[in-house]
Amino acid sequence: MAIPTTDEIRHLAARTGLGTPTQSEMNGLAGLTYDQAMDRLLGGFTGKAVMAPPDWMSVPPARRTANMTQAEKQAIQRQQGANSRDLKGWWYSEMLNTTSTFTESMTLFWHNHFTSSLKKVKTPNLLFEQNATLRTHALGNFADMLRAMTFDPAMMKYLDTVNSKAGAPNENFARELMELFTLGEGQGYTEDDIREAARAFTGWGYTADRELILRPQSHDNDTKSFFGRSGNFDGNDIIDILLEQPRVAVHITEKLWRHFVSATPNSAEISRLATLFRDSAYELKPLMRAMLTSDTFRDPANKGTLVKSPTELVAGTLRLVGFIPPDPTGLLAQGRNLGQDLFDPPNVKGWPGGVNWINTAALPARYEWLRSISDAIDQVTAPVRGGVNPVAQMSRASRRIFGEGLKADEAAAFFGMPPALMAELMLPIPRAASPGTTGAKNAVGALLLDPVFQLK
Amino acid sequence: MQMNRREFLTSAALAPLVTLPFVGSAHAAARWDRTVILVELSGGNDGLNTVVPYTDSGYYSLRPNIAVAKETVLQLDERLGLAKELEPIMPLWNQGNLAVALGVGYPEPNLSHFRGIEIWDTATDSSDFAQSGWIGQLYEGVEAPPAEFAADGMVFGRGVFGPLKAPGRRVMVLQNIGQLDAAALLPSIAPAPGMEGGMAVDPNPLAHVLGVQQDFKSGAAAILAKGVENVDAKASFPEGNFGLQMEMAAKMIAGGVQVPVIKVTLGGFDTHAAQLDEHPLLHAELAAGLRGFSDSMKAHGMWDDVLVMTYAEFGRRPKENGSGGTDHGTSAPHFLMGGRVKGGLYGEQPPLDALVNRDNLQHRLHFRSLYATVAQEWWGMDASFLNAAPLGAIA
Numbered sequence: 001m002a003i004p005t006t007d008e009i010r011h012l013a014a015r016t017g018l019g020t021p022t023q024s025e026m027n028g029l030a031g032l033t034y035d036q037a038m039d040r041l042l043g044g045f046t047g048k049a050v051m052a053p054p055d056w057m058s059v060p061p062a063r064r065t066a067n068m069t070q071a072e073k074q075a076i077q078r079q080q081g082a083n084s085r086d087l088k089g090w091w092y093s094e095m096l097n098t099t100s101t102f103t104e105s106m107t108l109f110w111h112n113h114f115t116s117s118l119k120k121v122k123t124p125n126l127l128f129e130q131n132a133t134l135r136t137h138a139l140g141n142f143a144d145m146l147r148a149m150t151f152d153p154a155m156m157k158y159l160d161t162v163n164s165k166a167g168a169p170n171e172n173f174a175r176e177l178m179e180l181f182t183l184g185e186g187q188g189y190t191e192d193d194i195r196e197a198a199r200a201f202t203g204w205g206y207t208a209d210r211e212l213i214l215r216p217q218s219h220d221n222d223t224k225s226f227f228g229r230s231g232n233f234d235g236n237d238i239i240d241i242l243l244e245q246p247r248v249a250v251h252i253t254e255k256l257w258r259h260f261v262s263a264t265p266n267s268a269e270i271s272r273l274a275t276l277f278r279d280s281a282y283e284l285k286p287l288m289r290a291m292l293t294s295d296t297f298r299d300p301a302n303k304g305t306l307v308k309s310p311t312e313l314v315a316g317t318l319r320l321v322g323f324i325p326p327d328p329t330g331l332l333a334q335g336r337n338l339g340q341d342l343f344d345p346p347n348v349k350g351w352p353g354g355v356n357w358i359n360t361a362a363l364p365a366r367y368e369w370l371r372s373i374s375d376a377i378d379q380v381t382a383p384v385r386g387g388v389n390p391v392a393q394m395s396r397a398s399r400r401i402f403g404e405g406l407k408a409d410e411a412a413a414f415f416g417m418p419p420a421l422m423a424e425l426m427l428p429i430p431r432a433a434s435p436g437t438t439g440a441k442n443a444v445g446a447l448l449l450d451p452v453f454q455l456k
Numbered sequence: 457m458q459m460n461r462r463e464f465l466t467s468a469a470l471a472p473l474v475t476l477p478f479v480g481s482a483h484a485a486a487r488w489d490r491t492v493i494l495v496e497l498s499g500g501n502d503g504l505n506t507v508v509p510y511t512d513s514g515y516y517s518l519r520p521n522i523a524v525a526k527e528t529v530l531q532l533d534e535r536l537g538l539a540k541e542l543e544p545i546m547p548l549w550n551q552g553n554l555a556v557a558l559g560v561g562y563p564e565p566n567l568s569h570f571r572g573i574e575i576w577d578t579a580t581d582s583s584d585f586a587q588s589g590w591i592g593q594l595y596e597g598v599e600a601p602p603a604e605f606a607a608d609g610m611v612f613g614r615g616v617f618g619p620l621k622a623p624g625r626r627v628m629v630l631q632n633i634g635q636l637d638a639a640a641l642l643p644s645i646a647p648a649p650g651m652e653g654g655m656a657v658d659p660n661p662l663a664h665v666l667g668v669q670q671d672f673k674s675g676a677a678a679i680l681a682k683g684v685e686n687v688d689a690k691a692s693f694p695e696g697n698f699g700l701q702m703e704m705a706a707k708m709i710a711g712g713v714q715v716p717v718i719k720v721t722l723g724g725f726d727t728h729a730a731q732l733d734e735h736p737l738l739h740a741e742l743a744a745g746l747r748g749f750s751d752s753m754k755a756h757g758m759w760d761d762v763l764v765m766t767y768a769e770f771g772r773r774p775k776e777n778g779s780g781g782t783d784h785g786t787s788a789p790h791f792l793m794g795g796r797v798k799g800g801l802y803g804e805q806p807p808l809d810a811l812v813n814r815d816n817l818q819h820r821l822h823f824r825s826l827y828a829t830v831a832q833e834w835w836g837m838d839a840s841f842l843n844a845a846p847l848g849a850i851a
Contacts, residue, residue, distance in 0.1 A: 168778030359629035364638035
């Protein structure tokens with residue numbers, strides 16, 4: 001079997017990872033056939049984070065109660081604010097340190113599908129647990145993930161399942177379940193289906209230990225009619241009936257296609273892949289393998305046709321140059337400035353993504369951040385005085401800028417590359433700007449500030 | 457002939473997209489000296505707790521827990537009153553500069569947030585689709601703003617183009633005025649031949665990046681040339697992002713920046729639960745921001761040059777749910793305000809004893825009538841493509 005060109009492997013690694021592969025990731029895939037590289041990437045999935053949970057996860061989250069003083073309530077709010085920042089920083093750390101960027105890329109995808117927001121959920125513990133659940137299923141089984149998310153405490157709070165009572169159900173979850181999570185807007189369900197499903201989801205809640213409970217007195221135990229069937233359905237039954245609809249596989253496949261392959265879905269391909277997805281009982285690995293080995297994905301013209309998300313830009317760039325800030329909370333403001341505040345999507349549909357990431361507010365903010373990296377590189381790679389080990393020198397200089405954050409082996413591998421190879425590693429297609437016009441003082445910076453670096 | 461990027465796109469690439477019947481007109485030039493501020497109430501504002509039918513016992517029986525108390529409303533007439541948190545805009549009502557359009561909606565309403573706002577943004581029928589927003593369609597089909605304008609439109613806050621979405625349009629998204637300084641650092645990179653992109657919805661991402669880069673540089677230069685960062689708004693604005701957006705809008709206009717449309721957003725109106733905790737705060741923030749803007753425009757003698765209009769994807773269900781909130785509904789009231797606005801009530805309040813479409817409010821006024829008011833009465837443009845009568849609300 002033919003060994004693919006480095007270009008093809010780079011495309012695969014960039015799209016499955018965080019937008020830009022690192023030199024060591026590329027080395028790890030060197031000499032493999034395309035299928036072997038695919039195996040390696042899928043095989044790297046563990047479903048677990050490499051970073052330890054934040055300390056506060058070992059303590060039950062404080063709950064506001066009616067008899068608390070104002071000061072006590074404010075203290076809880078302050079703690080939640082601090083833990084929220086910590087939570088966002090934790091995920092950046094995970095992305096910067098993981099051995100499987102595919103896992104993080106998939107988890108980011110699902111975070112933008114099964115959305116929940118700190119602004120409404122408020123308790124960071126619940127969002128941490130949701131993130132862990134998404135990571136567990138990220139390349140596992142979609143049906144399992146859908147069931148887990150339906151009864152995930154953060155989701156139940158975000159879309160008001162916990163508040164939904166028999167007699168006057170809350171429709172929030174039932175609507176988005178069909179519109180966003182399974183079928184797609186206007187795809188074969190009716191307003192009556194939403195109302196009936198909402199009845200089935202009444203009475204569910206969770207305990208202080210985040211155990212799922214069904215409160216009999218709040219649950220609607222009468223007959224519901226859903227998708228032409230009748231019965232005393234509960235939430236599990238609704239999910240089962242939805243998973244029988246062929247449209248679910250089409251909706252999920254198309255969304256994955258837009259994220260990983262192309263902003264323009266190819267209907268014949270979507271149909272082929274959705275059938276495969278359904279036939280495999282919603283297993284994600286066979287679907288992703290088929291999608292990423294498709295002719296459309298591998299078409300050379302498909303390189304550089306997607307826009308990196310803010311998170312991919314920030315995490316992928318730092319991994320590339322080997323600068324891993326030990327305190328990642330500084331990155332949160334970056335994500336927010338660039339338009340993606342993790343754990344706080346703009347609404348239940350998530351970030352629109354694609355070319356929508358780039359507008360006159362976000363693009364200058366992207367360049368500004370990349371320029372700061374370019375300036376840091378100037379300092380870190382300043383000429384070495386005689387006899388000093390370049391990596392040692394870089395470590396010293398980077399410590400001033402990034403604390404203890406230099407990944408020496410990664411940085412050495414990267415900065416030791418000939419400039420021509422650097423361009424091939426960093427950019428999906430040839431550069432659009434001549435280096436002198438970017439304002440960067442070094443060769444890496446000129447590539448970071450090239451418009452093509454925004455693409456994957 | 458040399459075409460700029462925008463002309464190229466509007467003349468060639470757009471032709472197949474346009475499905476609405478435009479009538480080429482011999483109209484006088486549009487009044488581009490007038491600005492519209494579009495205020496999106498994102499999430500779907502609860503109209504019944506905004507313009508309250510305070511004498512209707514049906515209202516109180518549908519909402520035993522979350523109704524606005526009769527004695528607190530700010531009366532507009534003998535049947536309707538504003539929630540008390542909207543008090544900052546009552547002087548505008550008393551001055552005859554606030555129009556309240558009642559029962560605004562459309563046939564076969566869609567209760568999805570996302571499809572709902574798409575219908576409003578593109579001004580289509582419920583079952584039709586269009587690529588461009590209604591302002592974009594107006595520019596394409598009737599008349600586009602002058603090329604020397606700083607932008608074809610501005611979007612403050614999160615960069616959702618909505619009504620302004622259209623290929624080739626120069627839309628400036630801004631979070632704050634300080635961001636404009638970054639323009640000096642950006643190089644101009646001419647797009648390669650065949651890659652003349654349009655920033656708003658160009659499907660080619662590299663062309664899109666280069667188009668945005670170019671539009672940012674030219675837009676920022678035009679704005680900075682007016683010294684906007686040093687303009688005194690001469691009014692106070694509420695804390696938070698919405699107040700910041702309204703203040704920026706005031707500074708742009710007071711500073712003389714030429715732009716026909718500024719879109720701002722206040723989010724959080726999706727009040728499915730515990731509505732009494734959130735909705736009054738949103739009203740207070742909305743009203744304080746609108747008031748700050750009107751104060752500023754008046755202080756600068758520009759109140760007659762601006763028109764503010766609210767809109768949202770839908771209103772909410774008349775009957776409260778069991779979580780102290782309201783689910784997605786249909787029609788709702790909206791506000792128009794400005795020095796040339798003829799204040800008063802337009803349309804009519806949908807009756808609570810004649811709910812339709814599974815317990816929802818009828819609509820009494822098509823939202824396209826609001827758009828026709830902007831296009832025809834405010835800008836003096838041919839609005840026939842909207843197929844709706846303007847309100848007659850502009851003096």
